[in-house]
Structures are given as structure tokens and as C-alpha cells.
Amino acid sequence: MLTELGAAGLLVLAAGLAAVAPPTCSVTGLGGECQVEATDPGSPGDQGTPPGGGGTSTGPRVCRGWSGEEIECVNGLGTWSDSRSCYMQPADPQPPFEDPVWEGRTDGVVYRCMIPQPGSSAMWTTYQWLPEALPGPSPRELAQAAVEQMEFRAGLLGMNPDADALSVVGLQTWLWIADPDEHTVGPMTRTATAGAVSVTATARLDEVVWDMGDDGAPVSCDGPGTPYDPSYGGGDSPTCGYTYDRSSAREPDEAYTVTATSRWVVEWAGGGQSGTIPMEFSRSAEVRVGEVQALVTRR
Template sequence: MTPQQLAQRAIARMQLSGPAIRMTIEGPEMGIVGVPLWLWTEVGPTTWGPNSATASVPGLAVTATAQAREIVWDMGDGRAETCRNAGTAYYTGGIVSPTCQHIYEKSSAGQPGEAYPVTATTTWDVTWSGGGASGSLSVTRQSTASVRIGEVQVLVTQE
């Protein structure tokens, strides 16, 4: 077995995953056209890192370490957001600008399920060493969700 093969085993042991997708709205709630939708992932060893693992066979051990570099959020409306951090978790009353957001320009009406499909892809940077060798590589992991977006109509009358 080569050090590179052991590195792949170590990476598999980390159980790296796509983002634990979180957004300002949840479940059946509906977002609003023109209002920023905060995007973030729960931060943990398998969703953002850092994470490390060792794989070995008699006489050879390789340790790999992974850290997420970015999340690309395909928002289902033909646009994507690239966020180079885990994002800022929303809290009720949160008025500070998020570090990762998307603003929908159209309602999700007419989309399958009346919702936009959201695909978040994390790119992980992995370094490994052992057995007199070392290397680095990138791996990606994806998660999916959906979000319903509606419009608010305002009627102003003069008396």
C-alpha cells in the first residue's frame, strides 16, 4: 500500500460532509424577494473543520488534515454565491450584515414544489504526510435544501 492510498483511507475516516445548510428561514417559512437570505453552515469537524485522521498498515502510517476553504451556494435561480467562511448564524433581531447572503429577485412561484433548489458545495483543502511522503489535494462535498420565496405587494392609497 502506498502513502497516497493510505491518505485516501485517512480522508474517508474523517467523514467529511457537505455543509449543514442553515438559512434565515426554515421549513415551511417563506422568504421575501429583495430581502437578504442569510446562509451558513453549522461548524464542526465534518462540516467546516479542522479535521484530521490517521490510517496505517504495519510499518506505514499517514495522517491527513482537512479544512474547508469555501462554500459555493447554487441558489436555484441561476445565480451562485461563493462564501469563503462558514457564514454568520442568524438570530432573532439580528441586524448585523451577514458574511454570506443571497437576495432573490423573483418569487419561487412556478418552480417545482414552489421552491428554489439550493445546492451548497464545500471545497476542502487536505494535506497529508507519512512514510516519507506528503501531498495536498482538494475534495468537495455537497448538501441540498430548498427555499420558498414570495413577493410582498404594497398598495398605497391617497385620501
Template sequence: MLKRLALAVAGGAVFGAALPATAHADGNGLCGGTDSWVSVCATDPGSPASNGSEARHKPAPKGSKGGKPKVRSCTVSRLNPQPPAGSAVWKGHKPGDGAIYTRSCIFDASTAASTLGVPLPLQTFWSATPPAATGPDPAQLAQQAVDKMQLKGPDIVSPSATGRWAVGVPVWMHVGKSATTYGPNSATASAGAVTVTATAKVSKIKWAMGDGSTVTCTGAGTPYQKAYGKRTSPDCGHTYAQTSATESGKEFKVNATSTWTVKWTGGGQSGELTEVRESQVEVSVGELQALG
């Protein structure tokens, strides 16, 4: 009968415990049907699938939601130096008849955030031919690179909360340019031998002006100068047709939503991601006062 054996140490005592009979080896050193991480899934000595070894058991991390964590990426390396002849890890084979390899894997967060990046115990095993490694997903590395950028919403310069705005007078919207608020912004992320580089830049900003109007600008906008008089902005502007007197706080809430386009390459692949960030400012709009 197929069994799963576990060794644990508690208070200096060593004891054995049987795991569920439904457990099985999945090829990545993980026993299905348990909440345990194992380096080897073994059967009883003498059974058809036996290799005479025991499964080493470690409890799942605190906060685990149960279920089987998924291996995120694995690295396989040829052990150097190779074990001496007669070592149990050769499983009856002789040096030169295949080789001994190690496999190192990490979990993703499919069962609990606390498992993200947690390493699976190192496996040592014999193989007649070099086994394939399960490499990291370049798209996941691209998202990690984006997270490093700490992208923010638009740095609204105009309209400002301290400015004086009036019905019928053009507003020139524009934002400040920095790596975190407009771009370009670049970062890299690596796992094993794979490195992904991502570059992000704002491709458009959608302005909700608070009076029901929206304006989409494909640039940062042009800063206003007194010499422009009452001309409208050439690339990003709005003219209010009513005051904000009836609004809560007697101000329009202006929302600026930036769309970041992220292009990445690495691991023999390339792709594009989209990120969205938002900023807000409250502005007071009144009537022009005629001078007597």
C-alpha cells in the same frame, strides 16, 4: 515437470488435487494462474526448483470475481525463537547460517470487495539476509482516515425552508460549524508500523441558489441580525430578482456544495486530498407586500 499440489479437508477426508501447470510463485506466497491463496508454491521432489514441500490450498472467498488478488501490504519478522537444528524449514542450512523469517500479508480489493483486508496464510521461510517488507501505502491509509471522519454536506442555517424571503431583499447565507459538517476534523489509520494522521476542513462552499445564480463562499458566512436591516452580507450573500412562483412546488431548490481540503502526514510522506459533500434546502421567494 513442474506441478502444484494442494491439500484440502472435506468431511474429515484429506485428498490431493493438481493445480494448473501455469501456476507459479510470485514471491509473496501467491500462485499465479489460480484463484487460490497458498503459503508455499512447491515443485515435485527431485525437480530443479524443488524444496520437498507441498502447497497448501484454500479456496478463494465466496463472491470472488476470479483473477489474482493483489497483495496490499506485507510484514516480515524474524522468527523467535528460531527452529531447532535439523528442522525441515532450514532447508539444509544450519542455525546461524541465515535465519528463519515469517511473512504476513493482506489483500486489497482488486478482485472483490470481500478480499479487502483478508490475510494471506502466514509464510515461514529461510533467508541468508533479512528480507525487505512491502509496507502499506500511506495515501491509502490517509483515505481510510478520511472515511472514519464521516464527513457530511453543509449544515444550512440560512436560507431556511421556514424563513420568509422576498425579491430585492438580501439573503445572508451561512452554515453551522461542526466537526462533520465544517471541520476541522482529524482521524488516524494504521497498518503495521505505519500510522497516518489526516485533518479535514471545508475550504469553500458553492451555493446554487435555484434561480440560475451561483455564489462561492470561502467561509461559513455571517449570521443575519435585525440590526443589519437591508444591508448585504459581507462575505456570503445573494439577492433574488424574481419570485419562485413559477418553480415546481413554488420553491427554489438551493444546493450547497462543500469542498473539504484534507491534509495528511505519516509513513515519511505527506499529501493533500479533496472531498466534496452536498446539502439542499427549498425556499419560497415572494414579492414584498406594501402596507396600506
């Protein structure tokens, strides 16, 4: 027999659809991680446009708990139900028709309804009969759930001379991401599934834009850059570098603030739909730049 477990908690759902800006994460210093939620850029064709179709696209559904905290709309517990304020998915296996939940019926579907208890790992679980199967999450919602599994990080800044040394006017500074892995430079793939529908999202680093803190134009590099090795000598980086034309002596703390912004593209496909999600993450560090002058002496 199917029974209720635990004490009921009251959840209130607030749902809305809106076009929002791409998510960003700014990190200053050496530490920090970015836990992100994918959002829809809101342009037709980018998110969830059926093949061969037009239509419009809106932002993702937002679900909130009883105290207003944002919760996942789709996770391992099922899909959030607005009307029932719980996560629902078909009971597997379906209970025998003798179970009281059927109330003598032999048609329809029995769903498991799970409500997370605030501040606890406990769940309040009930089972409900419905006359027909509920529609599952859209491919776009599953794409959001897949991206929510990705733990993005703003990469550590690699520079030669490094941030603890003194860069020199006229000598190129090599630039690269110093901790390359799937979370900082990709690629990173995750899949979300609901029923028979699966959506796979793959995040790839498109470029890293370096703002060097002076009046020069930002440097756009395809990929994470090339780490410096002493065997390269004093040559220029083959992939990403910048040359200062004035020292940082007149800057606050006598240093430039260097900011590296990693720009990602997340491509997703499944359920007969596909789309892209742009994302970017930034990290900053201070760099001192000096000027070398030749001193001519007479003997």
C-alpha cells in the same frame, strides 16, 4: 505452536491503478451521511511526489473480496497481499525458532496472514515464513487509509428566513452551515500507520458554494457562514448572503432548489512524501421566495 484457526474462505483480488475524479456526495433533505474513500486526482506532484522529484502519479490501488466487493487495502489487520489473498503483517512477537513455522530456519520473517470471512466477524489466520520482509504500503496508500477514517457529512442548510418561511425579493437571505462540527466544516485529522511509517491527513473546508436555484450567479463563501441572530435585525450577513430579485411563484412547487456544495482540501504528509486530495459534498433544500407589494389607500 502456531496453528490455523477456523475454515478457509476463498478471496479473489482485483487490483487496478487509474486516475479518477474527486469523490462527491450529494444529499437531499435533512438526513444523510457520507462515507467516502479517498481517490487520487492523478496529477504529478499532487499525490506522492518525492521531495525534489518529478515523476507521475496514478490512482489508488483497489482491492476486492471473493464476491467482488471492495475491501480496504490497508487496515488494522495489515496490508492486503495480492499473491496470498490475505492481510499480512509481521508476527509480533516473532515465534521462537523451535516453532514448526520456521521449518528449521533461523533467518527471514514470519508473517501473520488473516482472511476475513464473508458475512462474519471471524478470521481465518495462518502464519507464513518469508525469506525477507515484504514492502509496506506506500505513503499514498496510507493517506487513503487515513482519509477512509473520516466520516464526512454534507452540512445542514442554515438560512434566514429559513426553508419553512418565505424569503422576500430584495431582502438578503443569510446563508450558513447549521450543524458545524469536524465532519461538516472541519478541520479533521486522522493518521494511518504501517510499521515505522505514519501518514497524517488533515481535511479543511475551503469554501461553500451556494447555488440559489434562480438565474443568479452562485455565491462562493469562505467558510461556513455566520448564523443569523435576531440581534442583527434586518442587516446583511457579514460573511455569506444572497438577495433574490424575483419570486419563485413560477417555479415547480413555487420554490427554488438551493444547493450548498462544501469544497474540502485534504492535505497529507508522511514517509517523506506529501500531497493534496480535493473533495466536495452537497446538500439541497427547497426555498419559497415571495414579493412584497405596498398597497396605497385613500381615506
